[in-house]
Amino acid sequence: xxxxxxxxxxxxxxxxxxxxxxxxxxxxxxxxxxxxxxxxxxxxxxxxxxxxxxxxxxxxxxxxxxxxxxxxxxxxxxxxxxxxxxxxxxxxxxxxxxxxxxxxxxxxxxxxxxxxxxxxxxxxxxxxxxxxxxxxxxxxxxxxxxxxxxxxxxxxxxxxxxxxxxxxxxxxxxxxxxxxxxxxxxxxxxxxxxxxxxxxxxxxxxxxxxxxxxxxxxxxxxxxxxxxxxx
Numbered sequence: 086x087x088x089x090x091x092x093x094x095x096x097x098x099x100x101x102x103x104x105x106x107x108x109x110x111x112x113x114x115x116x117x118x119x120x121x122x123x124x125x126x127x128x129x130x131x132x133x134x135x136x137x138x139x140x141x142x143x144x145x146x147x148x149x150x151x152x153x154x155x156x157x158x159x160x161x162x163x164x165x166x167x168x169x170x171x172x173x174x175x176x177x178x179x180x181x182x183x184x185x186x187x188x189x190x191x192x193x194x195x196x197x198x199x200x201x202x203x204x205x206x207x208x209x210x211x212x213x214x215x216x217x218x219x220x221x222x223x224x225x226x227x228x229x230x231x232x233x234x235x236x237x238x239x240x241x242x243x244x245x246x247x248x249x250x251x252x253x254x255x256x257x258x259x260x261x262x263x264x265x266x267x268x269x270x271x272x273x274x275x276x277x278x279x280x281x282x283x284x285x286x287x288x289x290x291x292x293x294x295x296x297x298x299x300x301x302x303x304x305x306x307x308x309x310x311x312x313x314x315x316x
Contacts, residue, residue, distance in 0.1 A: 091195055093257045093274045094143030105136040142276075145195055148304045150269030154237045157199040157309040158269060159301035160245045161281035163188040167220040168297060170287045176206075176232045177242050180287040184308055186301060187218045187280055194274045196247060196258075197304040198266035199283055202233035205242075207262055216251045223248050223282050229256045231272070236265060239311065244284035247275050269304030285309055 109132045116125055151158065163186040173181035188194055212227040227249040235241050247256045258273035266272060275281070285291060292310050295301065301308065 089145055089147070090140070090143050091145035091271075091274060093195070093259075105132055105139065108132055109136075142190065142194065144193055145271070146193065148197075148269060148302070150304050151307065153307075153310075154201070154268075155311040156307040157243070157283065157285060158197070159186060159303050159306040159308050160199050160283055161186045161188055161196055161279075161301075161303050162192040162194070163281070163301065165295050165297050165299045165301060166218055166280075168293060168295070169220075171284075173244065173284055176230075176244060177284060177286055181244075181284045182287045182291060182293060182309070183223075184283045184285075184293070184295070185220060185223065185280060186282070188275070193303070194276065194279065195271050195303060196245070196273045196275070196281060198233075198268060198270045198272060199243065199245065199308070200268045201236045202243065202266050203236055204231055204260050204262055204264045204266065205234050206230075206232040207258065207260065208232070209256075212249075214249055214251050218250075218280075222250065222280050226250070226280075227256070229258050229273075231258070231260060233266075241286050244282075246282040246284070247273065248280040248282065249275065250279045283308060 109129055112128050165184065166187045167185040169183055170180055171183045208230040210228050213225050215222045215226050223246055229247040231245045233243045233245065247258060249256060255276045260266060260272040290312050292312050294307050294310055
């Protein structure tokens with residue numbers, strides 16, 4: 086039976102809870118005799134809540150990916166914060182629809198492939214740690230770009246950008262250049278709280294299916310549909 090916690094969380098999923106459990110024991114055993122019972126209960130409750138959140142942050146639920154090859158699925162769980170057409174001249178080489186997903190500290194943080202793709206190139210960029218809800222975060226923050234090409238028709242170039250936020254300071258990406266990923270396949274995560282962006286060529290046959298404020302789930306929620314493609 087698969088434990089629903091991500092391998093990307095080791096060693097945090099062991100070390101952090103161990104430290105928190107130790108702190109709970111110390112508070113219980115080393116408390117002054119004059120301390121209030123309710124005070125101890127409050128402290129222990131806070132520590133227990135932090136412990137549960139730490140474990141839940143690294144949860145990794147199984148998901149059944151939609152079979153429609155005309156769909157581009159969300160690469161991350163979270164809230165759609167911005168949708169706009171930008172000029173992406175380095176890889177897509179033209180107008181691109183950029184969709185930004187903000188991941189709060191309570192969302193599942195696993196990143197997944199938006200469709201069947203081949204990884205052409207991976208580019209890491211140093212930067213700052215602006216609030217990940219800010220659309221400018223993708224431009225100025227530390228990030229990791231996966232340059233992808235669809236292995237189904239049309240063979241469009243796509244970009245998935247993993248972006249650090251004010252709290253998130255570590256990007257995990259286990260994908261490698263030349264590797265093929267299936268739709269919805271896990272390839273990494275960002276610790277703790279972050280932003281993920283999807284770039285797709287902006288054309289008449291590319292229809293955006295979501296709006297700002299929508300909640301989406303990686304590997305489940307359609308963001309874009311190719312209207313003229315045939316299965």
